[in-house]
Amino acid sequence: MMPVPDPHPDVFDIEWPLRVADVDRTGRLKFDAATRHIQDVGSDQLREMGFEETHPLWIVRRTMIDMIEPIEFKDMIRLRRWCSGTSNRWCDMRVRIDGRRGGRIESEAFWININRETQGPARISDDFIAGLQKTTSVDRLRWKAYLKAGARDDAVAVRAYPVRVxxxxxxxxxNNSVYWSVIEDYLYDKPELVAKPLRVTIEHDLPVALGDQLEIIQHEYxxxxxxxxxxxxxxxxxxxxxxxxxxxVKAVASLFSL
Structure with missing residues (x-):
């Protein structure tokens, strides 16, 4: 992933503490909680840049998270967010999360600007794009899927995942962060995976709605x-x-050690 262009005046930089709901039973910052932080810092940066009213709605198509070193409970985390690629209707946004006492998470997400009326992709204003491009020279970002769905017939496991109100x-x-709760369920009895650097990627194809009978199909290669x-x-x-x-198929995730 693109390194932090630091120091840089257009890298959004903020700190806040970890809370009890952010960590698992061992005190590790969870992937679903990290994703909520990534979403929240995006809203804060949007407000800081002055585009909260004109570009209020975004959906994520892919999020890639590298847990380089776990961040632990009661730490103060530093979040830095900047653009790493743009196009007319979407952008790649990097977020790096560091704990004061150690720990690091790197992430990159592909965000699509959404029109409030049509609920479809919308053009990003020229002044907004100009601000995003202060941290990247990539101005023709294209979508390309990294992952392919797995079939039921050769799955290791298939299980239901109830969708709650x-x-x-x-x-x-x-919400995007709920997809990452599935990741935490998978990691529950696999401490060896979170004991070393781990990359998790989720690509979204179609939304999941309330009442959907969601299932998770697992494959191990x-x-x-x-x-x-x-x-x-x-x-x-x-x-x-x-x-x-x-x-x-609603989404596909992959996990592997770095």
Whole structure:
């Protein structure tokens, strides 16, 4: 991921403490909580730049999070956010989270600007793009999916994931951070994965609504069988989690050690 252009006046920089709801039973900052922080710092930066009223609605298409070192309970975290790529209707935004006492999380998310009336992608204003481009030279960002859905017939496991009323956001869809709660469920009995640097990516295809019968299809690809994920991953295990409602793919996640 793009390194922090630091010092830089257009990198949004803010601190706040970790709370009890942010951490798991061991005191580690959870992926779903980190995602909420990533969303919140985005709202704060939007307000700081003066575009909260003109560009209020965004949806995320992909979020990639590298947990380099766990951040622990009662720490004060520093969040830095900046743009790493732009186009007319979407952008890549980097967020780095550091704990004062140690710990680091790197992230990059592909955000799409949404029109309030049509609920479709909308052009970002020229003055907003000019502000975003102060930290990047990438001005023709294109979408390209990294992940492919897994099938039921060769899955390691398929399990239901009930959608709750509290999971639904202002778009009337399951909020982005809830997808990361699925990741935490998967990691619950795998302390060896969070004991070393870990990359988790989630790509969203279609929204999940209240009342949907969401299921998670799990696949495990051992080292030596993972060349389809890239030649640099052939020596490690890759896990994929496919979020489906019936036969309709809603999202796909991947996990592997860095």
């Amino acid at each position: 509290s999971d639904i956001d202002i778009f009337d869809h399951m 051992p080292a030596g069988s993972t060349d389809k994920f890239g030649t640099d991953l052939v020596d490690r295990t890759v896990t994929t989690l496919t979020y489906v409602v019936g036969d309709e």
